[in-house]
Amino acid sequence: MxxxxxxxxxxxxxxxxxxxxxxxxxxxxxxxxxxxxxxxxxxxxxxxxxxxxxxxxxxxxxxxVKYSAFKGVMGSPFVGLDNFRRFFEGPDAFNIIRNTLGIALGKIILGQAAGLAFALTINEIRHTLFKRVAQTTTTLPHFLSWVLIGGVMVEILNRSGIVNRGIEALGYTSISFLGDPGIFPYTMILLETWKEFGWGAVIYLAALAGINPETYEAAAVDGAGRWARLRHVSIPGITPIIALLACLSLGYVLNAGFEQILVFINPIVFSTGDILDTYVYRVGLLTGEFSLGTAVGMFRSVVGFVLVWLSYWLADRYANYRIF
Amino acid sequence: MVEERRASDIIANSIIWLVTLLLVCLCVLPFVAVIAKSLSSAEAVRTNQVNLWPIGINLDNYGFLMREKAFLGAFGVSVARVTVGVTLNLAVIALTAYPLSQDHLHIPGRTIFKVVLVFGMLFQGGLIPTYLAYKSLGLLNHFAVLVLPVALNIFFAILIINFFRGIPKELSESALMDGANHFQILFRIFLPLSLPSLATVGLFAAVTHWNSWFDGIIFLRFEEQWPLQSYLYNQVTMRRLEGTLMSSQFHGKTDPSFLKDATPEALAAAMIMIGSIPIMLVYPFVQRYFVRGLTLGAVKG
Known part of the structure; x- marks a missing residue:
């Protein structure tokens, strides 16, 4: 006691x-x-x-510096910003930056829209088994490497592949998805969207599952049909997560997808398919222009860092999200 | 949910099912086409007859790969990489996450550590500085280059930190009072409580290791050291670009009469399938863990 x-x-x-x-x-x-x-x-x-x-x-x-492997960094002559100038004044810079931004933005916009649309669609399915099978099959490509996906896609998208045979059977001329500079970037955007839409939907589905079922019931009692419930319950319910992903996507603006592009790129489509990362790899590492490659890589790292940092700041400010 | 059995609802349901079914087919059929090709006779593949169903079913392509030393070696490297890599990942993550989650303890220097950690996650030196750094560390052409530099996966570590933060601090405080040390608290209290979360992160880490290929091709000079995905990049992607799909690689190593019957395309298809099968087989059973992984970090302390 x-x-x-x-x-x-x-x-x-x-x-x-x-x-x-x-x-x-x-x-x-x-x-x-x-x-x-x-x-x-x-x-x-x-x-x-x-x-x-x-x-x-x-x-x-x-x-x-003007790097020479024999002299090392300290022994190589200092050249200031010459390497950056060489890239930005060179013939490739405009194309590469345009390709990087274009492909990345296309992937962000189409990818988010596809994931959201798929989540809203599959959320309407009541049949548990079908829903689960659909989710498993559509998320699977996310977990396979671009080397494997590349192998599969080249098989079916090449001139004699199953897709083009289908197109020809319908009476149209075949399309060079991977060998036409005018089409290549769109193929990249579509393939990325194909690979990721199922996985992209998962986070929206988790948010949709968090909406109180009573809200739907109340809406139905008030006479709201399917569209009305979608517009006035489902979408408002996941607006915070849409806002969050929109904020975070800013961090991906320079991220056009190095591994994907590297798997599919070929000299015919350099003009529209070459991005910052593949350029650094090819010019820097493969042809041994270390200084130029490092300069371009540094430009990408610094701008990328600022963008990601900004995206975290926006997410914290407008979507109440913190990584720590 | 209130069920309405009106005509418009039935139509809406049908459309939803149809669209979903179409998307499922869009995801599955490319793989079906590749499986069909890998199982078809060389003649059918060469004359481009195979669509979604194999013609002249046989396992010759797979049998050929099972006898191909380079392929089996690459598979072995991948298995070793996943085993060693994931073990390292989990060990480092658990050790790092515990101190950074114990916010109530006064640990000088921890804030700086966190800042460097996040900076390390967001800012990379880029390809060439990384390459030169690994070179000067003596990691090039060594298996360790596949597992050591990625041993600390900062993103996964932050997920586990946030999970550890959800464990009530009273647990560790009372254990400290009773004379337990931090290692005992981590191993006897935190790890048992977070096994499902660690398993989730382990699965993600395993997939990441299994799928990595770029580090192999740039940091390892000798092909026999390459993991499967790097090997496939070389065999499937590079040889397609060179327009000489595998002809030189396989020539002279096997029975010429067999080679006459094999087509590079079908062999490539079989390789792609073997590279995908481990994930395809395991994924449906562990999918829920992956989905949980997305919300793992959402736990706020």
Whole structure:
């Protein structure tokens, strides 16, 4: 009994004590003695961060020199912003930036619209098994690599592939989906949308599942038909998530999809298919123009970082979202 | 939900089913076409007769790949990569997430660590600085280059941090009072409570490792070190570009009379299927974990 009665007396005292304790900020020696294991746990991540995220940043200095592998970075002559100038004043810059932005924006807009439309469609299906099968089959392509998808798509989209045989059977001329510069970017946008619409729908479906069923029932009682419920219950219910994804998509504006383009690109479609990432890979690594490649890569990294940061800021401000 | 059995509703339902069915076909049929090709006779493939159903069914292409050392080797590298890579990922994630989720503890330097972590996730040095860094670290042409640089997956780590934050701090506080240390709290309290979440992240990590191919082709010079997806990039994508699909690679290694019967296209189809099958087989059973993964980070402390 005595122990019990002492609890309410000491609890506030303990709380006050711990508050004072926190305010005082104990010396590091005390923290270390109590919590050195916390630092031990963080050690692997710290090493990995330093080796694989911070240390490579040193290599950005290559962008400002005329790099020669024999002389190293310090031995190579400093040229300031010449490498950047060479790219932006060169013949490729305009096309590459246009292709990157065009393909990326196309993918963002079509991708979000397709995911949303599919989620709203499949949400109307009451048959559980059909709904589940539809979700499994449409999300599967998201989990296959572009190498595999590329192999599949080249099989069916080439001149003698099943798609073109179908088109010819209908009496039209076959389409060169992957070998015509005028068509190639659209093929990329459509293939990305094909691969991702099912997965894109999942997040909307999760949000739709969170809408209180009573809201639908009340709407139905008030005489709202299917369209009315879609327009006045479903869509308003997921507006926050639409807003969030719209904010975050800003971070993808320079992300035209390196692996996809690399799998499908060929010299015939360079003029409309080459993007910043493939350019860096080809010019920088394959032909060995390290300085030019690093400069272009740095431009992409810095602008990309600003865009992602901005998208997080917007998401925090307008959609109440934080990564931490 | 109130069910209405009106004519307009039946029409609407039919349209919804039809559209969904069409989209399902759009996702499935490309793979059916490739499976059909991989199972068809060489003659049918060469004369371009195969559509969605195999003609002259046989397993020759698969049998050929099962005897192809380079292909089996690449498959083995992929399995090793997934096993080692995912183990490393999960170990580092668990160790990193625990300290960063214990916001009530006063840990000097933790904020800086978080800032660097997020910065590391959002800002990459780019291809060439990365390549040169790995080169100077002696990682090039070594299996470790496939698993070490990606051992700390920051995005997944943040998911688990947010999940750990949902675990009441009273649990770890009382354990500390009772004399447990942080490692004991992590292993005896946090890990058992978060097994489903860790499994989810592990599955995502496994898919990521299985699907990665670009790191293989740039950081590993020798083809016998490549994981399956890099090997497939070389065999299927590059050889198509060169217009000499596999003819040189396979020549001389096998029975010439068999090679006469095989077509590169059908072999490529079989390779694509073997590369996809592990995911296709496992995915339907673990789909719910993946879907949960999307909402994992949404838990707010």
């Amino acid at each position: 005595a122990v019990r009665s002492s609890v309410p007396e000491t609890a506030p005292a303990a709380a006050a004590l711990s508050e004072a304790y926190e305010e005082r900020k104990p010396p590091f020696r005390t923290v270390w003695r109590q919590h050195w294991m916390i630092y031990a746990m963080l050690a692997p991540a710290a090493v990995l961060l330093i080796l694989f995220h911070l240390y490579p940043l040193w290599g950005l200095s290559i962008a400002f």
